[in-house]
Amino acid sequence: MSSMGWRYLLSLVALLVGLAEVNVVTAQASCTVDPGELTRSPGAVTIFTCRCSGIIQRYTWRRQDGRDLRVGSHAQYVDASGAGLLVLYTVQPSDSGTIICEGQTDLGTGTDSSRLNVIDPQARSTRVVPSELTRSPGGTAVLVCSSTLSGNVRDLTYSWSRPGRSLPLQRHIVLSNGDRLFLYSLQPQDSGVYRCTATSSSGATSSGISTLTVGSGTTPAVETRPPTTQPPRTQPPPRPPTNVNFRVDIAPSSTVRRPGGASFMVCNAQLPPGYTTTSVEWLKSDGSPLPSDRTTRYTCNTILYVHGLTNADAGFYTCRVRASDSFGRTISSQGVSSVRVVDWQVTVTPTFHSRSAGQSAEFQCSASGVGSEVQYQWTRKGTKGIPSFARSIGSRLSLSSLRVEDTGEYCCSATVGGETAQSCAELLVGEGCIKNGEFMPKGTYRYFNTSEVLQSVQLRPAADIIILVDESRSMIREHAWLANISLGLDAALRQNGIGLDIRNQFGLIGFAKDDPNHIKGRAFPMSSCDNSLMGTAQDFNKAREQLALDGRREDLYHAMNLALDTYPLRPGQACQIIGITDEGRTPLEPHISYDAILQKMRQKGCMLNVIVNQKMMSYHTDPSVPALGVSAANDSAVEMPGGEYRIYPRKGYPVVQTAHGSTHVDYTRLAFELGGAAWDLNKLRDGGDTALAFTKAFIRLKVREISRQLCERCFCDLADRPDCRDGCVSEAPVVTITGEKAVNYGEPVDLVCVSVAGDPIPDLVWQGPDNFPGQGLPPLSFESTLSDFIQLRVNNVRADFCVDCNGTNFESFHVERHCVTVRQEQPQVSISGSHNKRPVIYGSSLSLECKATAGIPTPVLRWLNQPAGSSVVTREDGSIALTIDSFTDDVCVRCVGTSEVGQGV
Numbered sequence: 001m002s003s004m005g006w007r008y009l010l011s012l013v014a015l016l017v018g019l020a021e022v023n024v025v026t027a028q029a030s031c032t033v034d035p036g037e038l039t040r041s042p043g044a045v046t047i048f049t050c051r052c053s054g055i056i057q058r059y060t061w062r063r064q065d066g067r068d069l070r071v072g073s074h075a076q077y078v079d080a081s082g083a084g085l086l087v088l089y090t091v092q093p094s095d096s097g098t099i100i101c102e103g104q105t106d107l108g109t110g111t112d113s114s115r116l117n118v119i120d121p122q123a124r125s126t127r128v129v130p131s132e133l134t135r136s137p138g139g140t141a142v143l144v145c146s147s148t149l150s151g152n153v154r155d156l157t158y159s160w161s162r163p164g165r166s167l168p169l170q171r172h173i174v175l176s177n178g179d180r181l182f183l184y185s186l187q188p189q190d191s192g193v194y195r196c197t198a199t200s201s202s203g204a205t206s207s208g209i210s211t212l213t214v215g216s217g218t219t220p221a222v223e224t225r226p227p228t229t230q231p232p233r234t235q236p237p238p239r240p241p242t243n244v245n246f247r248v249d250i251a252p253s254s255t256v257r258r259p260g261g262a263s264f265m266v267c268n269a270q271l272p273p274g275y276t277t278t279s280v281e282w283l284k285s286d287g288s289p290l291p292s293d294r295t296t297r298y299t300c301n302t303i304l305y306v307h308g309l310t311n312a313d314a315g316f317y318t319c320r321v322r323a324s325d326s327f328g329r330t331i332s333s334q335g336v337s338s339v340r341v342v343d344w345q346v347t348v349t350p351t352f353h354s355r356s357a358g359q360s361a362e363f364q365c366s367a368s369g370v371g372s373e374v375q376y377q378w379t380r381k382g383t384k385g386i387p388s389f390a391r392s393i394g395s396r397l398s399l400s401s402l403r404v405e406d407t408g409e410y411c412c413s414a415t416v417g418g419e420t421a422q423s424c425a426e427l428l429v430g431e432g433c434i435k436n437g438e439f440m441p442k443g444t445y446r447y448f449n450t451s452e453v454l455q456s457v458q459l460r461p462a463a464d465i466i467i468l469v470d471e472s473r474s475m476i477r478e479h480a481w482l483a484n485i486s487l488g489l490d491a492a493l494r495q496n497g498i499g500l501d502i503r504n505q506f507g508l509i510g511f512a513k514d515d516p517n518h519i520k521g522r523a524f525p526m527s528s529c530d531n532s533l534m535g536t537a538q539d540f541n542k543a544r545e546q547l548a549l550d551g552r553r554e555d556l557y558h559a560m561n562l563a564l565d566t567y568p569l570r571p572g573q574a575c576q577i578i579g580i581t582d583e584g585r586t587p588l589e590p591h592i593s594y595d596a597i598l599q600k601m602r603q604k605g606c607m608l609n610v611i612v613n614q615k616m617m618s619y620h621t622d623p624s625v626p627a628l629g630v631s632a633a634n635d636s637a638v639e640m641p642g643g644e645y646r647i648y649p650r651k652g653y654p655v656v657q658t659a660h661g662s663t664h665v666d667y668t669r670l671a672f673e674l675g676g677a678a679w680d681l682n683k684l685r686d687g688g689d690t691a692l693a694f695t696k697a698f699i700r701l702k703v704r705e706i707s708r709q710l711c712e713r714c715f716c717d718l719a720d721r722p723d724c725r726d727g728c729v730s731e732a733p734v735v736t737i738t739g740e741k742a743v744n745y746g747e748p749v750d751l752v753c754v755s756v757a758g759d760p761i762p763d764l765v766w767q768g769p770d771n772f773p774g775q776g777l778p779p780l781s782f783e784s785t786l787s788d789f790i791q792l793r794v795n796n797v798r799a800d801f802c803v804d805c806n807g808t809n810f811e812s813f814h815v816e817r818h819c820v821t822v823r824q825e826q827p828q829v830s831i832s833g834s835h836n837k838r839p840v841i842y843g844s845s846l847s848l849e850c851k852a853t854a855g856i857p858t859p860v861l862r863w864l865n866q867p868a869g870s871s872v873v874t875r876e877d878g879s880i881a882l883t884i885d886s887f888t889d890d891v892c893v894r895c896v897g898t899s900e901v902g903q904g905v
Contacts, residue, residue: 029054029110031103037115037155039200046091047251047266048114050084054105055377055392057385059084064098064113075501085251087266093118104385119148126198128210135186135214143181145196149206159197186214204273244272248321248335256340256420262307265337267319275323285316285336296568300527307571314341346414346423354428355402363425365395365412374414381409404430407439433716440716461710462499463574464534466507466567468559470581472551477685478580482544484695490537492699498706506540507533507567511559512551521559523566533567554581555588556667557597564600574709575606582613582681584661594670601674607705608676610667615658616680620648627652628694629679631701632672643692649755654678677701733758733807737818743797745824745857745901751792753805762807764790797822827852827859827897827904846884850895859897859904867891
């Protein structure tokens with residue numbers, strides 16, 4: 001090709017590239033929050049919905065003023081359509097303000113905001129100033145209207161009117177933004193009531209009035225007769241009409257779930273001013289009953305939770321709300337939400353990719369059992385979104401230049417006609433493990449929520465706690481103590497992340513009341529709005545005041561049976577039952593046996609703690625000392641000075657002989673069987689610092705038990721799947737070594753390593769020592785591994801050494817070093833006797849004695865140059881005696897003391 005041809009071709013390519021660049025349009029992320037502004041009464045449930053363009057990766061909700069969303073008052077999750085929902089429970093005036101939704105998508109980050117106004121209906125007033133005024137004919141008047149109907153003045157519009165009449169024709173002007181009325185050239189017929197009506201953007205209204213009198217006298221409101229000298233009368237507001245309409249919304253308005261899944265529905269009524277809710281009712285639109293065994297209601301019936309969905313559960317759900325005003329007039333309205341149960345398959349191949357940093361990976365999604373009109377969307381589980389460099393083309397997801405932080409679980413959602421199903425695959429980048437879509441570097445541990453129900457909506461767990469208390473007269477102090485335990489336990493759980501998104505719930509059952517209808521147990525309602533059996537710690541504290549003190553026949557089993565049969569325990573939450581009584585069981589019905597109640601508790605997944613009339617002991621010292629309580633793992637809680645306590649692992653036991661009646665057999669043994677704990681009621685009754693220590697220890701162990709019910713702790717070792725065990729609570733281990741620090745050369749030494757702290761109980765192992773030849777431990781006769789201590793015997797110690805005891809659990813490890821010094825000394829000996837170094841008469845006898853005067857280890861003695869015919873005797877003290885019966889010649893003998901460290905003569 002000629003040079004001119006090449007130039008022509010290059011020009012054409014450049015032109016095409018230029019055209020391509022001109023036509024490229026970069027899409028921007030955008031988000032919308034609905035509704036844009038909302039006014040609510042205190043205590044109402046409020047829902048904001050955020051939708052963003054592009055492939056959503058994560059939603060973040062926050063306040064514009066920088067304050068945190070009120071702890072425990074909200075929940076955030078993503079519905080089946082990919083929209084982000086913020087649910088605010090029981091809103092308060094302090095929640096008012098601008099709320100921002102930030103959505104991270106494959107197109108970037110988009111934001112939008114909404115305004116929330118929380119105003120007490122009693123404070124939603126509108127007033128006109130002055131409320132009364134008198135003017136002369138021909139004069140002027142200015143009426144100013146102000147309203148607290150909305151927290152944002154820009155949200156309000158105003159209108160002026162006269163009841164039964166029109167405003168003065170061509171003699172009035174509405175000023176400012178409508179909140180001021182200017183009247184001029186006043187005439188007597190202008191006298192009367194002037195009404196200002198304020199209206200918010202949500203449609204809420206409120207009115208205020210002012211009475212105007214024109215002339216020397218006064219004119220009654222809305223009347224045309226001549227002025228009188230009577231004082232002006234203010235006409236009362238008219239009664240509200242009977243045909244008032246209001247709106248009921250259910251969020252989400254539609255959901256798609258697979259068989260066995262769960263659905264949350266929140267009902268919210270926008271009541272007109274002056275009305276309060278009297279009842280909330282849920283029903284299926286086709287008239288079929290709700291599945292009672294798989295349905296739970298919360299927050300005065302405004303939240304419906306259905307789990308274990310089947311095809312029969314699909315359809316429309318109606319929330320019917322009734323309300324009334326102070327005149328006794330009743331209105332009602334309803335909202336509808338659809339639930340679809342779809343069983344079809346979505347698969348992602350491959351299900352697992354393991355890659356090194358810098359490499360690429362690709363996943364392919366396919367839907368079976370549906371037509372060709374399938375819409376695919378890729379998301380990533382957890383808080384991290386899909387990497388910005390990822391490319392999603394239809395059902396294919398490609399990732400290049402991978403980093404360790406790209407490790408995760410990538411999910412493909414396939415949607416057909418509004419119905420969605422999902423499948424996920426895992427990507428592991430680097431050396432480590434993957435769990436719930438999160439990367440765990442090798443050698444690390446992490447905590448995970450075990451509740452699949454809560455994971456599906458990204459909520460943190462909570463606890464259902466039912467307290468069963470004896471209503472006998474002797475329990476008056478325990479009834480008062482319940483106020484402290486409910487509030488304190490709830491606060492401690494929340495500090496440990498339990499009950500933040502979904503509230504912890506408490507229930508109360510009294511038993512043994514001297515009443516044929518209640519002797520087996522009676523459940524106390526926690527809420528006045530719908531007689532709910534579960535409520536907040538504050539609700540529990542109020543219900544506690546209704547306990548009686550006339551009980552006479554105590555059967556805790558019946559109260560437990562009542563709790564398990566009638567209380568709405570929430571799936572995915574921890575179930576805890578606490579029984580309190582000072583007497584053994586008096587069986588009311590024999591069929592509720594130990595085995596029956598044990599099986600029922602296990603089926604419900606409940607743990608039991610009992611506070612009973614039985615002594616507990618701890619043998620962390622010798623002799624044993626009384627304990628406040630003992631856990632199923634034999635951990636003992638012991639009082640310390642100043643109202644404090646300490647927990648000793650594996651050191652507790654109940655004293656069977658001290659139990660009242662059948663307490664140990666029926667109650668303590670059952671609590672241990674269910675993994676709970678037993679507590680000495682008499683320690684609580686001691687009051688003072690003892691009761692304070694009791695309460696602190698009880699709350700501490702309850703938090704640990706509940707955490708273990710809800711969480712698992714995983715450790716990443718060598719495999720791509722971590723080793724996971726139940727339990728979230730952890731405490732760093734602390735170990736100590738006891739034993740001699742100095743021994744004589746060649747003697748043995750006994751050492752004991754004890755775990756004094758650590759949750760879970762740490763594994764103990766000896767390591768070292770430093771100054772012994774070869775590998776491993778020094779020569780030993782035994783090494784026993786018991787529950788919380790190990791022993792070590794080192795035989796024939798010949799040199800100084802140090803040995804380590806390593807205590808390890810998932811939290812961390814603690815190494816304690818113990819050093820042993822060897823005592824050694826050169827031998828020294830002395831000879832004594834009647835003729836030592838002195839002349840002896842020929843033929844007479846001679847006796848000499850040799851003793852070791854120094855030497856570690858003790859030297860072995862012997863005589864050198866022992867004469868013929870002499871004898872040697874070794875005495876008990878280690879000395880040796882030399883005897884010559886007939887001395888006939890000069891002789892020189894020596895005594896030698898020998899040990900492994902030297903010799904003395």
